[in-house]
Amino acid sequence: MSSLSKILVIAAVALLSALPVSAQQAQQQQPLPPALNAAILSGNGNAVQQAIQVLSAGNPARAAQLAEQVIITAERLLATNPRAAIEAASAAVGIVSQQAVTTSAPSQALNVAVTAARIFTNPQVQAVAPQLVASVSQSSAAIVSNPAVYQVNPTASQGVMASAYQAVTTPAVSQASPGAAANVASVLTQAAQSQALNQTAGNTSSTITQILNPTGLSNSFTNTNTNSSTLGGEQPDFTPPREENPNQSGSPT
Numbered sequence: 001m002s003s004l005s006k007i008l009v010i011a012a013v014a015l016l017s018a019l020p021v022s023a024q025q026a027q028q029q030q031p032l033p034p035a036l037n038a039a040i041l042s043g044n045g046n047a048v049q050q051a052i053q054v055l056s057a058g059n060p061a062r063a064a065q066l067a068e069q070v071i072i073t074a075e076r077l078l079a080t081n082p083r084a085a086i087e088a089a090s091a092a093v094g095i096v097s098q099q100a101v102t103t104s105a106p107s108q109a110l111n112v113a114v115t116a117a118r119i120f121t122n123p124q125v126q127a128v129a130p131q132l133v134a135s136v137s138q139s140s141a142a143i144v145s146n147p148a149v150y151q152v153n154p155t156a157s158q159g160v161m162a163s164a165y166q167a168v169t170t171p172a173v174s175q176a177s178p179g180a181a182a183n184v185a186s187v188l189t190q191a192a193q194s195q196a197l198n199q200t201a202g203n204t205s206s207t208i209t210q211i212l213n214p215t216g217l218s219n220s221f222t223n224t225n226t227n228s229s230t231l232g233g234e235q236p237d238f239t240p241p242r243e244e245n246p247n248q249s250g251s252p253t
Contacts, residue, residue, distance in 0.1 A: 048091035064105030130176035
């Protein structure tokens, strides 16, 4: 990995805020419906998405809740079954990409995208499913570019953007999906030009420019999470990103 890529990975990790501890614990305490758990373990993303749709019965808030449970479970599978992890992540991201879900549950949509980013930046996942990584990366970037999601936590949203672009520019993913980098770059370019996003966070345009052109990446970029907003507008209380990727170690806690 080049030095510029390493810098981009470090920046992405610094910006990737994990779920607030209280929210994450609340989700972990809720048992996963057996049918949904079975779908996740099957490694079939379509089955996972169908299970969420059936169990949510058209309720977007319930769909978002189930998607959040799925992505938490998916991350636990990274070490043992990276393919199943990215399949489940793809299903969860697909659910919260739906406009009705994003509108009714923007915080959950952000949580799903943040956790998905920790999955699709994992080297093992990129090795076994590079095309799926490309798809989930682009969808996650689009989710956090939604003004309703972005305003929940601009710093975490920027972290997902950085991780998405980093993922699609890795050799494994770019070779499997040659157009992925251009697609993510297009999503981020539109986000940088969004009046709504720039009104939410004044550093939006400059940060995205640094993501797409990492040569000028500065220490201030990697430290922008210090005063970021979090769910509920309180001071951040984030758990550190998992360290399945050795290049992501040493990130701020």
